[in-house]
Amino acid sequence: MPAEEQKRLYEQLATAVFELDEQLAKLLAQEVLDRGYDAWQAVERGLLEGVNRAGKLFDEEEYFVPELLIAADAMYAGLAILRPHIKTHHTGFNRRVVIGVVQGDTHDIGKNLVRIMLEVAGFEVHDLGRDVPPQKFVDTAIAVKADLIALSTLMTTTMERMGEVVSILEAEKVRNRFKVIVGGSPLSQQFSDRIGADGYAPKAAQAVELAKRLVGLSNAA
């Protein structure tokens, strides 16, 4: 019954991540390797599935920032063990996103949550960090051939930087190459509309849904 055992181990891995047990996630990831099971499947059906479940609870306000970050830590710890053993190149699909906190702002916890959930959803994420100049978003998006630019800020005073990114895209005549999404506590849908972004999401999980919808991976909700 190795198939059954394999499945059970992946499930245990998912549960370890979901229940925020980083040590257990590492032990189980090692066990996957020791038994010669497929590392990619362990990632997809174990680690990512675990964070996915945590993300769902986060969306329902059952989990909060700490739980999601700790679940992500457990996922990354397991991933560090499994990654060298992933045989073929699995990326799920080929969508790229450039994400960062706009210039002048160094609050990055919200951005990190969205990054984690985008990664779990299968996006190739280019994280520019925080205090990122508008031009850098544009240059990076062009260089990596991104599908999406995701902008974050916590501060009222730095919101307008998001509009600058859109303006630069227009000035460089590349606006139609990228979708732009924005998020952060001082923002609103009206703000997003005003600066000409393609979408706004009030919460991390909704940002991922929005991202998927905009790059044509799911139907409009």
Next chain:
Amino acid sequence: MPQVHFRSHDIHIEVEVGTSLLDAARRGRVRLEAPCNGAGTCGKCKVRLDEEARRAAHVVDSRKLSDDDRRDGWALLCTTLVEADIALDLPAGAEHGLRILEHGKQIDLPLEPWIGKRFRPERNVTDILSGGDALAEEPGDTTTRAYGVAVDIGSTTLVASLIDLGTGSHVGAASALNPQARHAQDVLSRIKLGSDAQGLALLNAEVIAEINRLITTLAVEAGIPRRRIYEAVLAGNTCMLHLAARVDPEPLGRYPYTPTLNGDVHYSAKALGLIISPFGLVYFPPVVSGFVGADITAGMLAASLADEKGVTLFVDIGTNGEMVLARDGRLQATSTAAGPAFEGMNIACGIRAARGAIERVSLEGGEVTVKTIDDAPPAGLCGSGLLDAVAELAVHGVIEPSGRFTKNRGALPSGLQACFGERDGKPAFHLTPDIYLSQGDIRQVQLAKGAVRAGIDVLLRRNGLTAAQVDRALIAGSFGYHLTVRSLIDIGLFPPEFDGKVTYVGNTSRTGAEALLTHAPSREALARLVRSVEAVELANDDAFTKVFVAAMAFPPPLRPALEEVA
């Protein structure tokens, strides 16, 4: 142009099509709270529109409205745009008085004001001295008549005291709301508004006019001509100082938040528009950084932080939690973005600390008991009541240490089980039939208290200290003054080791400003101290996110029986 009729205030005003109701109200000079300044994100300008009014306006939906709200005709003033003649009632209670903290810890210093007087009988004139130098002269002998004012410019309230510079005695005190709050509630919104010339002029004019009103009130009550007031010391956070001095606050709104005005400077009162003696001066105390301002440095002086032996932690809990760690005279300071939850903002039933606000909550004996300000009928939950409520929920196991409502309601006393209800399909805990806490509210409290606690923990860690090694914790400021040590520890904002070590020092921004007014040598001493203070930027501390995440948890409930029942 369409006409807007605010029936409740009997105001008619003409506006262009597309004007928001909030802007219309402002043009009609109606005082309204709009913390987000019309961004549509705070939900505080909620108003109920009747059928007819809805037809005359374009109502943009807001996520700040619940399904119940929409059904009942509620909309936001700031996202409702006028299309035709419209009539509506504005929400009541926009002009409620706020609870204002005036007193604070004082420091004993000899009387040695910056402003002095010297009579010269040969010419029958009195010299007015500024730091020992002659500033001007007055006819006759006026040596016994010299006054000064000390003002704490809070982002919410202004508190001023009039002091006799000849005796050092208090002649009077007065307070008022900071009128800037009408235009932009929190400090970041004010920085944003003040970042263009027009906004800066507005915010500056508002605060200067209010300070002038306070000074007039104090002078009239004491029977003193305003020209006998020779100096004003203005303390406040770094943004408030910039706005009072009409200095562009824009750099304060972006990393690395560098102040343009660093304080420890004298200005001419006349140039700033303060109506005191025509030769009068204004002194701004020194600031540490963009987010550790003169309110905190004045507090360092009032609380004698540089002279304390051992480890002292000074904390001002508010929208920005500022804190100073003093260790045998060496000081480190930081600030942390606690967000507006402590002011009752972003909280479903949150209101400011005014009449009728629930300020104390107890779940003792399995029953909810609330106490309101002035014992008025409960109108909502203010910051201190919110903190008290959440602390009680944690202690009694209504919420888990993670902050989530317990999955094991059956283990709670029946009185508490009965308090659970539903709002928009999600669980809510009712303190009264109308006032409740949502899961989202508890999350807001976690962010706020976690931010302050993380600041404390990071400062301690950087110094290799544990909470047990802190000899004393001083709570400054108006919000902290209304919190109990018990709930601060129960909620995990303070570590349990602080029990028995906490002192409330009150409005030390004001008392520090008074000390600077009456004891000039303290200005140089404080400026020197402030130059030696290390400003810690939490965002640059590698451990910050981890510490913050840990600090969001609540201490485990003191009812282990709950787990056993489960």
